[in-house]
Amino acid sequence: MTSNQAEITTPLQKLADKRFEQAGIEVWVKRDDLNHPLIQGNKWHKLRLNLQQAEQQGQSQLLTFGGAYSNHIAATAAACYERGWPSIGFIRGDELATNHQAWSPTLKQAQRHGMQFEFLDRPSYRLRHHQAWLDHLQQRFPNAYLLPEGGSNELAVAGFESVIKQLNQQCKGWTDLFCAVGTGGSLAGLAKYASINQTIWGVASLKNADYLKPQIQNWIGSSKQNWRLLTEFHGGGYAKSNSEIVLKTKQFESQFQIPLDPIYTAKLIFAFNTLLETNHFKSGQKIILYHSGGLQGCAD
Numbered sequence: 001m002t003s004n005q006a007e008i009t010t011p012l013q014k015l016a017d018k019r020f021e022q023a024g025i026e027v028w029v030k031r032d033d034l035n036h037p038l039i040q041g042n043k044w045h046k047l048r049l050n051l052q053q054a055e056q057q058g059q060s061q062l063l064t065f066g067g068a069y070s071n072h073i074a075a076t077a078a079a080c081y082e083r084g085w086p087s088i089g090f091i092r093g094d095e096l097a098t099n100h101q102a103w104s105p106t107l108k109q110a111q112r113h114g115m116q117f118e119f120l121d122r123p124s125y126r127l128r129h130h131q132a133w134l135d136h137l138q139q140r141f142p143n144a145y146l147l148p149e150g151g152s153n154e155l156a157v158a159g160f161e162s163v164i165k166q167l168n169q170q171c172k173g174w175t176d177l178f179c180a181v182g183t184g185g186s187l188a189g190l191a192k193y194a195s196i197n198q199t200i201w202g203v204a205s206l207k208n209a210d211y212l213k214p215q216i217q218n219w220i221g222s223s224k225q226n227w228r229l230l231t232e233f234h235g236g237g238y239a240k241s242n243s244e245i246v247l248k249t250k251q252f253e254s255q256f257q258i259p260l261d262p263i264y265t266a267k268l269i270f271a272f273n274t275l276l277e278t279n280h281f282k283s284g285q286k287i288i289l290y291h292s293g294g295l296q297g298c299a300d
């Protein structure tokens, strides 16, 4: 990925299922998992304008934050590797410093792409929101462009304008879009550029995610209310799951031959299925399931 790399149009794949016919709805998957092998899905959109900004500011190193399963960590490392830039990841969990056995495929991949890690205990990791600590890091790494956890900031949000443009061209009259939520940056970006007649449904992959709402509205930058956050489909919490989610994932993957990641898109499909089974949808709805990638985290 170079900062001025042309945007590729990913497929919008229509799903055929008798249950959709019975409900009178049409359903597609936006295959943004196919936009890049390593900087996949929403990550591509969130990083693109940030990389441009770093370049314009003469910074050629990225420093960011994440948990052991953060696809953002893997994507940042890969984007820097492609450009020959160093990258630094501040990772939650000081136990990982000595226990390499516990490293996720995501961390291993980021390391292969040259990311240097600093492992933090939980209280220190909370400092990532404190400006004084961020200023201190900036002094320690003067050439680094600091990206928040999950890569979510205003430039990341702006990166989704092109996704909405593609969707409006690919599917006239779509009414609803479902996306997975970690920090809410992608949901904010999709809602910001969608019209008020299009509803963006975010499916939180973590527990008690209501606290994200003010930040999401803030990123949208207006009082636009074309979005909802669904907080009851996390399956036990971030990076956790349950037998129902695992079953729905397997069914979806074998029915449509579309791979899902267990942390984000599996919960998105679980939420969509639950709403379908409880007759939540109205005839005439044209629904898009946004595949945000994350598949690189599934391989070791």
Ligand SMILES: Cc1ncc(COP(=O)(O)O)c(C=O)c1O
Pocket (backbone or CB within 6 Å): 041, 042, 070, 071, 072, 150, 152, 180, 181, 182, 183, 184, 185, 186, 187, 261, 264, 265, 292, 293, 294, 295
């Ligand atoms: C595959 C995938 N989908 C969705 C998300 C959630 O994105 P956001 O943090 O913008 O809510 C992430 C976040 O890391 C992700 O990796």
